[in-house]
Amino acid sequence: MRPQDDAGALREAEARQQTAQREAEAREAAAAPPPGHAVELRPPSEPVAIPPAQASGGAPLPGAVAPRPAAPAAEPVPAAPAAEPVLIAPAAEPATAAPGGWFSRLKSGLARSTARLTEGVTTLFRKRRLDEAALEELEEMLITADLGVAASARIVEGFRRSRFGKEVTDEEVKAALAEEIAAILAPVAHEMEVDPRRAPHVVLVVGVNGTGKTTTIAKLGRIYRELGLTCGFVAGDTFRAAAVEQLQIWGERTGCQVHAPAKPGADAAGLAFDALRAAKEAGTQVLLVDTAGRLHNKAALMEELRKIIRVLKRQDETAPHSVLLVLDATTGQNALQQVKVFKEMVAVTGLAVTKLDGSAKGGVVVALAQEFGLPVHMVGVGETAQDLRPFTARDFARGLVGLD
Ligand SMILES: Nc1nc2c(ncn2[C@@H]2O[C@H](COP(=O)(O)OP(=O)(O)O)[C@@H](O)[C@H]2O)c(=O)[nH]1
Ligand SMILES: [Mg+2]
Secondary structure, three states: OOOOHHHHHHHHHHHHHHHHHHHHHHHHHOOOOOOOOOOOOOOOOOOOOHHHOOOOOOOOOOOOOOOOOOOOOOOOOOOOOOOEEOOOOOOOOOOOOOOOHHHHHHHHHHHHHHHHHHHHHHHHEEEEEOOOOHHHHHHHHHOOOOHHHHHHHHHHHHHHHHHOOEEEEEEHHHHHHHHHHHHHHHEOOOOEHHHHHHOEEEEEEOOOOOOOOHHHHHHHHHHHHHHHOOEEEOOEEEEEEEHHHHHHHHHHOOOOOOOOOOOOOOOHHHHHHHHHHHHHHHHEEEEEOOOOOOHHHHHHHHHHHHHHHHHHHHHOOOOOOOOEEEEHHHHHHHHHHHHHHHHHOOOOOOEEOOOOOHHOOOOHHHHHHHHOOOOOOEEEOOOOOOOOEEEEEOHHHHHHHHOO
């Protein structure tokens, strides 16, 4: 990897984002509520089940209890008795390859990345002796597919040890590739554990604008509601009126209470502080805090995030219990740079990688695992509330190389 190029690419991406944001903000300004207009904390509305037809054919999570109507704010739902820490998918859920099953959705989501990774393998290894030249070509191909220099070297070493001089077919290479990739991913494949007994377990969600923070919060909210938990959202990206509205809509759809700023641009830390107090009083079990991602003003963003953390700790010194960094897979190597930057700002506890469905750069997840060793909790493979999956090493690796 060339840090120089990465920094340049990151600046470019930021510049693009800034332009898009300025345009969006100009549009929003017209639609924004007048200054001083208070947006009330809305009592949670009835959860709206997403009809299966709309949900990419996804079945409800097995083991999930039917979503129950959320109580009005005045009548807090008591914490479920003896609730255990929860994962977003009960371990019992099989990785079925059946159409509509989540593995098939993960696999089809990864299709573009798979094509990028395997086209080379197929032409290189129809039937060939694995010699030095072949290994070199393989390594180059892996780097091109965004797996990063270190992970690519490690994979090729594995091939050298086990298969050097042997005649191999493309199918054998794919299977071996899946194994080598899974070995790199296994140490980081941990689900994000949320402990409802903390009432609330606070998840601070950070990342560059447009990576999918708000969407991921919505998807998580839906899953927690399906698991029978009470869940709140904090619309901490207070400058963008559209961002607040987006979260309010998701709150209504999922039955999660939304804590919105009194006016656009209100202090995000103050909002988070009030939201945590309200969530404690109501016994809300999970609180997901959305944040701004204006990386072009790094110092200001760092100050804002640190201030949010500081005020949360004033009420609960163990909060935030998770700091989830959301990365957009389509940005490829840029995602690596973003991890470095956000790790300097806050104590990131895990990653969510989104837009794997629209990306040819899913290989970057392997580079992330190799370079940082941070837990990869979940992957986004689409825009609907169903399209968030826990990250499992073997399934992801096999999906990436196109195997069942
Ligand atoms: N295809 C696809 N789109 C996604 C995914 N996650 C988020 N998006 C889209 O990416 C865009 C930005 O997402 P948003 O949550 O607003 O990003 P934020 O600025 O980080 O909050 C939206 O149009 C989302 O629908 C995903 O996993 N797949
Ligand atoms: Mg957002």
